[in-house]
Amino acid sequence: MxxxxxxxxxxxxxxxxxxxxxxxxxxxxxxxxxxxxxxxxxxxxxxxxxxxxxxxxxxxxxxxxxxxxxxxxxxxxxxxxxxxxxxxxxxxxxxxxxxxxxxxxxxxxxxxxxxxxxxxxxxxxxxxxxxxxxxxxxxxxxxxxxxxxxxACMKSGGIRFTMSGHNFMNLVLVTNVGGMGDVQSVYIRGSKTKWVAMARNFGQIWQSTVNMSGQSLSFMVTTSDGQTVVSNEVAPPDWAFGQTYEGSQF
Incomplete structure (x- = not known):
């Protein structure tokens, strides 16, 4: 199977x-x-x-x-x-x-x-x-x-989210994106928060000023063709800066 x-x-x-x-x-x-x-x-x-x-x-x-x-x-x-x-x-x-x-x-x-x-x-x-x-x-x-x-981009595995920054400045590098590949928007959600729109820092590094330490993290990614993929709870509550987490794929 x-x-x-x-x-x-x-x-x-x-x-x-x-x-x-x-x-x-x-x-x-x-x-x-x-x-x-x-x-x-x-x-x-x-x-x-x-x-x-x-x-x-x-x-x-x-x-x-x-x-x-x-x-x-x-x-x-x-x-x-x-x-x-x-x-x-x-x-x-x-x-x-x-x-x-x-x-x-x-x-x-x-x-x-x-x-x-x-x-x-x-x-x-x-x-x-x-x-x-x-x-x-x-x-x-x-x-x-x-x-x-x-x-269309041919990628192996899921979208990758690499965390950096600090508690009140979460930076997320989004890589290995299939489909159209060019991410136009990213939302982040902690297990204790609603969806929060992230701002583009530069390139494909996205930022949020909401403290989400100690919460599992979900991401919603949209590409230029309007297609959206949600990766639920891809990062566990003990997620750490410097780590990469793999989600769903287009």
């Missing part, structure tokens, strides 16, 4: 990804890469994910320009990207790759759009981790035109 449930869940995620992709039109952009061959330079970033390996994002990550980043609301969104350059730049048959937004590519107004100012407004640009870039294009190409579209 457990294997059947797992198979059904995987099949549903694949169907959802294909459905979202089918409904999303391909758009044009350019892509570069950063972070080194091991993607070590992509750690941290404007979304607040920190260690991308422990957060579940691995090396299939991307920093996007202002036109796409939307002041951090796009953190966690997934895109399907494929090379659209010359045959000498792209891998044969132009394979596509799914990348998750984990960082911001800042504009550089002092440089022209076509020579270093790749992330200037209004350009759509993907600054991919080097390993991700090399899955679609050659290293020596450095910058290539690409086609991209939104796609």
């Amino acid at each position: 457990a294997k059947l449930v797992t198979w059904v869940a995987v099949a549903f995620l694949v169907w959802m990804r294909e459905l979202v992709s089918a409904q999303s039109e391909w758009n044009t952009a350019h892509a570069t890469f950063y972070g080194g061959s091991d993607a070590g330079g992509t750690e941290g970033g404007a979304c607040g994910y920190g260690d991308l390996y422990s957060s579940g994002y691995d090396t299939n990550t991307v920093a996007i320009s202002s036109a796409l980043f939307d002041r951090g609301l796009a953190c966690g969104a997934c895109y399907q990207v494929k090379c659209a350059g010359k045959a000498s730049e792209c891998h044969p048959d132009s394979p596509s790759i799914q990348v998750t937004v984990t960082n911001f590519c800042p504009p550089n107004p002092s440089l022209p759009d076509n020579n270093g100012g790749w992330c200037n407004l209004p350009l759509h640009h993907f600054d991919m981790s080097e390993p991700a870039f090399q899955r679609i294009a050659t290293y020596k190409s450095a910058i290539v035109p690409v086609m991209y579209r939104r796609t």
Whole structure:
């Protein structure tokens, strides 16, 4: 039975990804890469994910320009990207790759759009981790035109909630979000409180000033497509700062 449930869940995620992709039109952009061959330079970033390996994002990550980043609301969104350059730049048959937004590519107004100012407004640009870039294009190409579209995020396990801060400033990093991936709102509820709306601190770090120490914690997460998932009592009454708790998934 457990294997059947797992198979059904995987099949549903694949169907959802294909459905979202089918409904999303391909758009044009350019892509570069950063972070080194091991993607070590992509750690941290404007979304607040920190260690991308422990957060579940691995090396299939991307920093996007202002036109796409939307002041951090796009953190966690997934895109399907494929090379659209010359045959000498792209891998044969132009394979596509799914990348998750984990960082911001800042504009550089002092440089022209076509020579270093790749992330200037209004350009759509993907600054991919080097390993991700090399899955679609050659290293020596450095910058290539690409086609991209939104796609559902394929994640293993539940949404993760990492606690930090102190009693009167609860900070919660929300990671490993499936579905559309880009969390737009988070509510927290203690076993002795009602639902409390959390404010975005930055990226996907959310904050609440309500003291919920000694209470089990539940979370309600909504993504950009309006879908909501409730994770009831995922953190026990003795939850601690620095710990990560896993909830339900889209």
